[in-house]
Amino acid sequence: MAKVSVDTLVLGGTLLPMNRAGTILKDGGLAITGDRITDVDYCHRLRKKYTAERTIDARRTAIIPGLVDTYGHAGHGLIRGLYHPIHGWPAGHLYWHATTDRWWYAEAQLAATERLSFGVTTGASIIGSTPARTDSPIFAIRNAEAYSKVGIRAVLGVGPPDQFIPHIPTPWSGTHFEGGQWFERTFTHEDAVANSVEVIKKWHRGANGRIKIALAPAYLFGRHTNRGRFAYEYKPEDIPVMVERGEEMRELADLYGVQIHTHIFAGSVEFALENFGEETVDGLLGPDVVVAHGNGLSSREVEALGRNQCGVATAPSTAENVWYGYPPIMGLLEAGANVSISTDGSAPRFSFDIFKDIHRAMWHQWMIHGTQTVLPVGKALRMVTIDAARVLGMSDEVGSLEPGKKADVTLVNLDKPHLSPETFVPNLLAYYANGNDVDTVMVDGVILMEKREILSIDREKVMKLAREEAENAFDRVDLEKYKEADHNFWHGIHYEE
Incomplete structure (x- = not known):
């Protein structure tokens, strides 16, 4: 039987689709066409059924919904x-009177x-x-x-x-x-x-x-x-x-x-x-x-x-x-x-x-x-x-990895000291993983981040603009009380008025 052509295959990870059955697929994967998930299965079955323009090697990752x-x-x-626990923070006045x-x-x-x-x-x-x-x-x-x-x-x-x-x-x-x-x-x-x-x-x-x-x-x-x-x-x-x-x-x-x-x-x-x-x-x-x-x-x-x-x-x-x-x-x-x-x-x-x-x-x-x-x-x-x-009223489209739903996918790199060995992946994600372990992210079938590199936008330009605009706003507001670092800050046992 001829293979079906899809845009992307994600193969080799531990797949947690978050479906109703609570499936866990070791060496699982996804087939994606356009902005939708075409199939969810074990890798050996997906390889037999599909050919793809792009294949993502997901070995030693957890494949989870975005x-x-x-x-x-x-x-x-x-x-x-x-x-500051006593002075609060400057969100109110700064947001309303110091921002463009x-x-x-x-x-x-x-x-x-x-x-x-x-x-x-x-x-x-x-x-x-x-x-x-x-x-x-x-x-x-x-x-x-x-x-x-x-x-x-x-x-x-x-x-x-x-x-x-x-x-x-x-x-x-x-x-x-x-x-x-x-x-x-x-x-x-x-x-x-x-x-x-x-x-x-x-x-x-x-x-x-x-x-x-x-x-x-x-x-x-x-x-x-x-x-x-x-x-x-x-x-x-x-x-x-x-x-x-x-x-x-x-x-x-x-x-x-x-x-x-x-x-x-x-x-x-x-x-x-x-x-x-x-x-x-x-x-x-x-x-x-x-x-x-x-x-x-x-x-x-x-x-x-x-x-x-x-x-x-x-x-x-x-x-x-x-x-x-x-x-x-x-x-x-x-x-x-x-x-x-x-x-x-x-x-x-x-x-x-x-x-x-x-x-x-x-x-x-x-x-x-x-x-x-x-x-x-x-x-x-x-x-x-x-x-x-x-x-958020969006469960028909996102939140789980199932055929027909939007291809919003997150790959978590498990090849880390704090996530090894791969004992029980759900527990590793809940107790040990952090956001910096995320490796690759897709939305609507489009890869927005791959191997920690953001592809959809220039990260350095984003941070440069953020710093510039923050400084412009800070010039209009006195922030010193939020940054108190006196003797009590370093040696006290509680903040004082």
Whole structure:
């Protein structure tokens, strides 16, 4: 029988397709035609059936789906390292009053390149810190352009500041660089919504479907931690405003077919159930809602999120795990929620290397339940692949290596001292691997990185532009308090005011 011609064969690695059966193929491989996976099988069978224009030698690698990071923030890549436990970090004022659209393009290029180098082929990013910077559509547009150029997939979150905890001074304003000069302009909730809609219209499903836009209201149900942080005492007259704003996001999400990506912590859903009513809460939630963090949720809150099959982007590296407690992953899964592990990268204290978050998420659940028998390795790996793709509403296309799905593929080099010998590959990936072990990455069947060399973009030019734009912004902001290195820093036992 004549062999079938395909574009690419990936042969010889340990293949973890993340299919429902939980298959592990030693000496497995893929056949790829165009942007789709044609076949998944053992190498000797693929060699008999196919001839290819290009064959990738994947021996001593783990062949896994491109990793999916369900939550992060644009902007953070250019202020990494600028953090102090007491003073915080400069995201707010710097993002809103010291950055140009070129700065946002430079940061997005850097972030996409970092993600690519760590094997992430799909990444969600809120445009800015909290809230998203939507005083103009240009900042999200420049992010979309950068991710499109690098070649990975992105879900970019836009939306208005929260009415009651906006994290920026009132009246809201942003500073823009135009014609060689800086101009500060105020904006309203309505302006931010209109700008968000413009971004949706211009970029949702852009770049051949690789770029998607989500609505990212900071706190769909408010923030109610009662921990003295971001405190706001909600009043009875606030409730109708909160409901109206929430329903506005729901109507726009339904109209344009986009997700809602929002922060929810302990007490938020309880508050909404008590003050909005269960029917209203259920009307706002749904499988197209992604809950970032989900720390310290009560059983009633878990039940509501599960009942509505919400996606949850847990973030094991963030301070919220200290402030509010760990997210109840096991309860959320049992209740019916779709749960993923994310980075919340790439600052103030962590990178886009999602491998570090796999075992960290497992440890958190072990601490909650007092046993290492919860959250098995295989499930944790699914939470950065197929389950994560489901959270972002993309599991029909990405997240697993199966015939007919998009050819988003990551090869992890196992020929390393810390990954040898090849005992049980799932455990090696979850406990020992890191992002720098990623060798080759494909998106839509296109090789974007091969043998650690990024092919889709000039890495040196990306970093050069990032450094230039960072310095330009730093010239407009006093950063010294974030870099204190006094005697107490080196010899003390805790930070002091």
